[in-house]
Amino acid sequence: MAKYLAQIIVMGAQVVGRAFARALQQEYAASQAAARARGTAGQQSAAASSITGISLQEAQQILNVSTLSPEEIQKNYEHLFKVNDKAAGGSFYIQSKVVRAKERLDEELSIQSQDQKQQSQQNTET
Numbered sequence: 001m002a003k004y005l006a007q008i009i010v011m012g013a014q015v016v017g018r019a020f021a022r023a024l025q026q027e028y029a030a031s032q033a034a035a036r037a038r039g040t041a042g043q044q045s046a047a048a049s050s051i052t053g054i055s056l057q058e059a060q061q062i063l064n065v066s067t068l069s070p071e072e073i074q075k076n077y078e079h080l081f082k083v084n085d086k087a088a089g090g091s092f093y094i095q096s097k098v099v100r101a102k103e104r105l106d107e108e109l110s111i112q113s114q115d116q117k118q119q120s121q122q123n124t125e126t
Contacts, residue, residue: 054097054104062101068109077102 060066063076080098084090 054100056108059101059104062097068105070109073105
């Protein structure tokens, strides 16, 4: 009886192991396909998120912007920076998050402008 129980456990573990390995391979393939689809701009954006330690979505939420317009970003940044000034009774932590969010959004704007320049150069060449 114990022999059969051990065989059932081993077979079950093998089935689960194979299923896990197959799922891992599929996820890796999907990740690679998504990375290729994003292209260079996506890689640069991911690198910027890694460097600044803040994602694009989080930065947009912190500065309360829905689109990447430099004027809106600057206006919200200045307001939030002044409101959270330590001398005015604000929080240094929140103020630093505001600065990091602005840095991240500025980086994204520069990535987008570089991408647009490359696309316009490619269009003029063809």
